[in-house]
Amino acid sequence: MARRRGETARGERVAAKPRSSVVQDEVLRAAVPRRIEALWRIEGPRIVAALARVTGDIGFAEDMAQEAVADALEQWPATGVPRNPAAWLTAVAKRRAIDSWRRAERLDARYRQLAQEVKDDVVVDWDPVPDDVLRLVFSACHPVLPREAQIALTLRVVGGLSTADIARLFVLPVATVQQRIVRAKRTLAAAKVPFEVPEPREWAPRLAGVLRVIYLMFTEGYSATSGNQWIRRDLAGEALRLGRVLARLVPREPEAHALVALMEFQASRFAARTRGDGTPILLADQDRSRWNRGQIERGREALACADALGHGRGNYALQAAIAQCHCDAVRIDDTDWEQIVLLYEALGRLAPSPVVELNRAVAVSMATGPATALAIVDRLVSQGALRGSHLLPSVRGELLVRLGRPDEARAEFAASAALAGNARERELLLRRAAE
Template sequence: MLNGAVSQATASDVNARIDAVWRIEAARVISALGRIVGDLGLAEELAQDALVAALEQWPSEGIPRNPGAWLMTTGKRRAIDRIRRDVTLREKITIIGRELKDQEDPYDEVDERIDDAVGDDLLRLIFTACHPVLGSDARVALTLKAVGGMSTAEIARAFLSSEATIAQRIVRAKKTLLTKQVGFEAPTPQELPERLPTVLSVIYLIFNEGYVASSGDDWLRPQLCHDALRVGRMLCGLLPEESEVFALTALMELQASRIGARTDRNGNAVLLLDQQRSRWDRLLISRGLRALDRAHALGGARGNYALQAALAACHARAARAEDTDWATIAAIYATLAEESPSPVVELNRAVAVGMAYGPQAGLDLVDQLLDVPALQRYHLLPSVRGDLLAKLDRPEEAAAEFRRAADLAGNEQDRALLIKRAESAEA
């Protein structure tokens, strides 16, 4: 048995532990191996090899005291085996071998050099996956897969596309990186303005997939939110003069503060206005407000993420739902519509207008969006319309809209909530 390993664990316990460890360590292992082999596709393959080795050995030999270090070391050994097959890379064998040579039990101790480089390696992984040689959709899909640990099905849902299309997109992206000889490198200062926006959009997509799961039975996947927040905080440290980095991190901190109140004790979804605000995380709110102040100090008050964070801050500052400053929220949405126009922004503005100036004012705006192609399959359009109709005492129309929204919803919790609202309107 490995030194420090846990004994007498059942197979199910070990498999559950492996799943948890992999969720936490996958991006770190892939990014570190990517720095070694310079190939994202190969790095992911080597990391999977290490996972398979864990699945084979841990049930019988026990779980190592430091499972992350075990996976990292095993992946590096696999890298050495691969590199030995290429005579042009003999020098790398020496470098990697030197890191392992003096360890009595490489599976028992953390390699401090690896641990110190985790942040840089993860950023290299993100910037590599978002490299300009790839198309925009490929950058997002590849990063969600390699860094976020999302399945192809989840990414397909985010793109409103098929799993086969997304799988092909990821494969082609890896081949492009290999063909173009894109190394694991962070961008130069000259490249940063071009590449940073895509990186930020990827991070926020990962966060949103955790904050409102696009499919499945779970309303939340908090680990995805935590992963995105971790990367956002690292970016703040590495790019201290980039206002949008702080703005995005502020937005994620403020939204994450509500995670504990977004479901009831049975796991059912709880809407914003019905949440127990005493369950909001005040530490995350404080962090978010400080990050937003930093974004403003850097001159980014009218940036996309800064405006969204300002909206979240309005909710965070309201001790009760009825204290919410909806007029200010409507005004911020109007500014956001000017800076970053989109049908979804207009739909959210309609909600705020309805809260600030009455449901009819909101419904008038929503009805202007009914023929917008991008919203035809968006379940929140009929959901918002149903809510406004219910407030206008038009229950039959409201119920019909809620049921239409339920038919379009991809998440089971969303669907159940909308059906419940339809039944309530009918009653």
């Protein structure tokens, strides 16, 4: 006999779950993907680094970590988020690695080594880079890869940046960046590059790439190219942490200290760069009393350390010196713009790029006026520089406002907003166009 709704097979009444509880469960399940996304953004590089350390293959490690994330997306909405989600993902990824090797009938010494590590969590006696994430950066920046491929792969695996984010950083097509990353993984696998850090005497060929990766990670954290947040504090904080560790490992490398100085100066302004709702606040409008004076002082010390090594200022040291000029000014009107122009000129000779020239134009506009700066910007436009980037039209719009040409400025801000990948920056540009 068919039982009535709400009864068990024995005819016992079953209390219906309150609708409010059902709705709450649905809300919690819907929130799980966001939790996983946030977790991956923060812990992803460490999970991949831990896997790469025991599998010896960066590409394979990332694949297994992504499969573990897929398992979490499937299981956690029903079972709930575990107490230690990062450990859960790492354990699942390691089990998947073992299963993959077992299916491929490769139960060799490598498999036994991994199984033993999963069981005993073996710790090596000595490691030249005692940080899994930094070890991952050194491994991905292998000399067998071209510099561009090193950086793209490391930003993807370590920084957790999407190919679109990396493409915006380099002002390149997404397909080009994707191809670089895929080719880099295949090259490392074909060359059988192990996940290990070379001896310190072999660091020199990799150091420039490692510094560049940390710099670009911080750059993306400082001003995100996509998403709904203008600042990604987690990414910027991780880059600063890696920079500090690296500077301790290579105390005689001036650019390592200079990069730390640059990041300290820039991070000191985070509290003043956005309002409570996340709306960006431009440099001229920031409350400088909210700048972190402790970080500024650490920046000064790091830059002084770089200068004391006596090799002259390089790329990061010049950028740090520019950032220090801003930090030294109590008000925007106190900024030594003439000095900043000189520093950008030196930087342009040492590391020429359209972005450096655009920043020089901004400094020139403050030092000598917008008309001279507009000529610099228009020259970049005629050269086709930064095509596809929102930076050039946004700067040109600001210069046109100061020159009393509002209609042209409005068109530039609208064009810049259409190119901006970050929602907050797009809102700011549209607001400037409306003004």
